[in-house]
Amino acid sequence: MQCTFPGGNISFEHGLIYTGLQARNAKQQDKQYVGFATLPNQVHRKSVKKGFDFTLMVAGESGLGKSTLVNSLFLTDLYKDRKLLNAEERISQTVEIIKHTVDIEEKGVKLKLTIVDTPGFGDAVNNNECWKPITDYIDQQFEQYFRDESGLNRKNILDNRVHCCLYFIAPFGHGLRPVDVEFMKALHEKVNVVPLIAKADCLTPNEIKKLKDRIREEIDKFGIKVYQFPDCDSDEDDEFKQQDKELKESTPFAVIGSNTVVEARGQRVRGRLYPWGIVEVENQSHCDFVKLRNMLIRTHMHDLKDVTCDVHYENYRAQCIQQMTSKLAQDNRMDSPIPILPLPTPDVETEKLIKMKDEELKRMQEMIQKMQQQMHEQDQ
Amino acid sequence: MEENDTDPTEQVPCTNDSGPEDHTQDHATLNYVGIEAVLDQMRRKAMKTGFEFNIMVVGQSGLGKSTLMNTLFKSKVSRKSCTPNYEEKIQKTVHLQSVSHVIEEKGVKMKLTVIDTPGFGDQIDNDNCWEPIVKYINEQYEKFLREELSINRKRRIPDTRVHCCVYFLPPTGHCLRPIDIEFLKRLGEIVSIVPVIAKADTLTIEERQEFRKKIQHDLQANEIRVYPQREYDEDAEDRILNDKIREKIPFAVVGTDREHQVNGNKVLGRKTKWGIIEVENVAHCEFTNFRDLLIRSHLQDLKDVTHNIHYETYRVRRLNDSNVNGLGLSSLSITTGENVL
Numbered sequence: 001m002q003c004t005f006p007g008g009n010i011s012f013e014h015g016l017i018y019t020g021l022q023a024r025n026a027k028q029q030d031k032q033y034v035g036f037a038t039l040p041n042q043v044h045r046k047s048v049k050k051g052f053d054f055t056l057m058v059a060g061e062s063g064l065g066k067s068t069l070v071n072s073l074f075l076t077d078l079y080k081d082r083k084l085l086n087a088e089e090r091i092s093q094t095v096e097i098i099k100h101t102v103d104i105e106e107k108g109v110k111l112k113l114t115i116v117d118t119p120g121f122g123d124a125v126n127n128n129e130c131w132k133p134i135t136d137y138i139d140q141q142f143e144q145y146f147r148d149e150s151g152l153n154r155k156n157i158l159d160n161r162v163h164c165c166l167y168f169i170a171p172f173g174h175g176l177r178p179v180d181v182e183f184m185k186a187l188h189e190k191v192n193v194v195p196l197i198a199k200a201d202c203l204t205p206n207e208i209k210k211l212k213d214r215i216r217e218e219i220d221k222f223g224i225k226v227y228q229f230p231d232c233d234s235d236e237d238d239e240f241k242q243q244d245k246e247l248k249e250s251t252p253f254a255v256i257g258s259n260t261v262v263e264a265r266g267q268r269v270r271g272r273l274y275p276w277g278i279v280e281v282e283n284q285s286h287c288d289f290v291k292l293r294n295m296l297i298r299t300h301m302h303d304l305k306d307v308t309c310d311v312h313y314e315n316y317r318a319q320c321i322q323q324m325t326s327k328l329a330q331d332n333r334m335d336s337p338i339p340i341l342p343l344p345t346p347d348v349e350t351e352k353l354i355k356m357k358d359e360e361l362k363r364m365q366e367m368i369q370k371m372q373q374q375m376h377e378q379d380q
Numbered sequence: 381m382e383e384n385d386t387d388p389t390e391q392v393p394c395t396n397d398s399g400p401e402d403h404t405q406d407h408a409t410l411n412y413v414g415i416e417a418v419l420d421q422m423r424r425k426a427m428k429t430g431f432e433f434n435i436m437v438v439g440q441s442g443l444g445k446s447t448l449m450n451t452l453f454k455s456k457v458s459r460k461s462c463t464p465n466y467e468e469k470i471q472k473t474v475h476l477q478s479v480s481h482v483i484e485e486k487g488v489k490m491k492l493t494v495i496d497t498p499g500f501g502d503q504i505d506n507d508n509c510w511e512p513i514v515k516y517i518n519e520q521y522e523k524f525l526r527e528e529l530s531i532n533r534k535r536r537i538p539d540t541r542v543h544c545c546v547y548f549l550p551p552t553g554h555c556l557r558p559i560d561i562e563f564l565k566r567l568g569e570i571v572s573i574v575p576v577i578a579k580a581d582t583l584t585i586e587e588r589q590e591f592r593k594k595i596q597h598d599l600q601a602n603e604i605r606v607y608p609q610r611e612y613d614e615d616a617e618d619r620i621l622n623d624k625i626r627e628k629i630p631f632a633v634v635g636t637d638r639e640h641q642v643n644g645n646k647v648l649g650r651k652t653k654w655g656i657i658e659v660e661n662v663a664h665c666e667f668t669n670f671r672d673l674l675i676r677s678h679l680q681d682l683k684d685v686t687h688n689i690h691y692e693t694y695r696v697r698r699l700n701d702s703n704v705n706g707l708g709l710s711s712l713s714i715t716t717g718e719n720v721l
Contacts, residue, residue, distance in 0.1 A: 033454075033485070034453055034454050034671075034675060035672070035675045036431075036433075036488060037486035037487070037488045038675075038676050038677070038679075039431055039488055039490070039680060040426055042677065042681070043422070043423075043680050044419055044423065046681075046684070047419060049614070073413075074413055104413060104415060106412070108416075111418075152696050155688070233428070293413075293414070294414075297413060297414050297415055297418075298414045298417035299417065301417075301421065302422055302425060303421070306425075314532075317531075318532060365615065366615065
């Protein structure tokens with residue numbers, strides 16, 4: 001029985017699935033071929049079904065083009081209903097944390113993208129500790145995950161941890177300012193910090209190069225640990241190694257964003273129209289937008305998540321546990337149970353509710369699938 | 381400044397066969413973000429770190445367990461083949477022994493561990509012969525739990541949990557025996573069991589069908605859940621696939637590591653005076669179905685079910701038990717060395 005599933009090479013034979021290559025080679029099997037080379041395909045199938053999630057934080061002063069860049073990166077319009085504050089309102093503004101979530105689907109792969117915005121950062125007259133709400137937010141997400149992970153029902157843990165923080169540096173100065181340094185130092189051990197030079201269309205290529213060198217120097221000087229790209233394996237091909245080298249040498253990325261489409265060289269592109277020319281966002285010789293997008297989405301998204309899980313979160317967890325241990329030793333209360341972990345069993349009622357909701361979700365998902373199938377059949 | 385010659389709106393079709401390098405090229409279409417490249421990133425990582433798989437074989441001695449494992453993985457992975465001076469002796473007690481190998485195929489590395497259970501069902505009095513097995517399985521869960529709770533836990537916790545237990549049914553042709561029912565009932569709760577009819581070359585096709593029907597009936601009557609368990613089907617697509625598999629369980633298998641000539645081809649088979657039983661011939665036995673289920677389509681699913689369901693059940697039970705005792709089993713008790721067992 002032949003039956004193809006969306007996503008390509010899967011066929012049915014003898015009631016079992018053959019994926020990818022195996023579907024074609026099923027009849028001509030190699031003598032010594034066992035078949036577990038299909039494991040990556042099996043994992044692939046499951047991941048496509050499950051989908052991915054990614055949380056990106058953007059930070060920097062107002063007016064540096066953060067929202068525009070996010071819209072350009074993910075081809076969305078997340079800030080439609082935004083109202084910019086006027087000058088009086090800004091005086092009393094404090095740093096807020098605002099989350100936007102958007103679901104993107106491409107070629108059957110679903111991504112749940114969360115953008116964490118930080119309006120008000122660095123805008124006040126006195127910006128002392130203006131990063132505190134941000135570090136608190138990041139810690140809160142870690143704590144939430146820690147609790148969920150130690151809890152009893154771990155089926156549907158939501159991962160809200162911040163996987164990457166894009167920090168926008170103003171291009172108008174001569175390098176990093178004190179608030180930049182302090183912010184990055186406060187965050188570099190909690191989240192992957194990727195510094196960017198914003199609004200790079202106000203600099204000539206030479207100026208950009210000088211600024212990048214200067215910023216890299218200062219990052220070293222102040223001991224800021226920005227996100228490092230992992231090294232290539234020695235068995236990767238040369239093209240990949242070359243790309244990797246170029247990537248590492250062009251940090252921090254100088255970016256430009258745009259929400260408008262203009263005509264350039266006979267094509268419609270995202271860009272900014274000036275009297276002296278058109279700046280194209282996706283033109284590699286104009287800015288590093290493409291490098292940033294490739295790095296963020298196409299080559300390093302998984303690594304960003306891994307470093308968040310394996311390094312930043314583990315650090316938080318270890319610290320948390322040690323704090324509790326030392327507190328316990330101080331109070332010397334070995335006889336009473338630890339109240340925080342693991343969480344007490346939810347009572348029978350709540351458990352029933354959870355089960356009911358799970359089943360409801362399942363039923364709804366099945367209904368949606370059926371409807372999608374029907375629509376698909378109608379289209380054909 | 382050199383002229384950039386990439387055409388911004390050039391659409392490069394993205395096929396499933398293109399490698400990760402293609403995704404990073406400048407697609408520069410107005411509507412393409414490129415998120416499916418994450419799958420490639422995951423694949424690269426998985427290939428680098430490799431996979432682990434732990435399989436346990438249970439059944440009376442002489443049912444062809446070691447031979448089947450060797451046939452399955454096309455190499456000498458069973459304990460029999462690896463131990464020098466191996467003697468066929470009936471063990472006095474059930475003794476679990478595991479052998480690990482790293483096998484590689486098409487760039488994919490797998491650390492395979494075969495856990496053997498000699499002595500199961502071989503004694504005169506087989507009462508509780510499943511207990512050492514239950515104990516072993518729970519010990520692996522415990523090991524994993526402790527590592528997960530410790531402060532400085534490893535990035536990749538070594539996984540010794542049993543992902544699959546292959547249970548060998550002797551080809552009596554009748555129905556499940558009491559020892560089968562006892563074992564399957566108890567272990568079906570804590571591990572994924574795949575029952576097989578061993579040495580199926582003593583049964584004709586009709587006899588196999590009959591036997592299979594009876595076994596399926598017995599399994600249902602005793603509420604025994606074997607893999608793939610109906611409750612864990614994630615969606616309708618899975619259910620259709622798994623229903624087809626459930627109709628065919630248990631598979632009637634024959635194992636061998638000898639090759640013979642049949643019609644000019646070398647095939648794996650058992651040669652008898654009345655013909656050659658080809659192991660990989662679907663008309664002769666269901667070995668290929670069994671192998672495909674285990675390795676080619678559901679290997680990852682077996683691991684997922686073990687991790688997400690069996691292990692979680694164990695963990696919840698352990699945490700609840702230790703809470704009841706008044707001492708929390710938590711990362712703290714592991715570090716302070718309290719004995720909460």
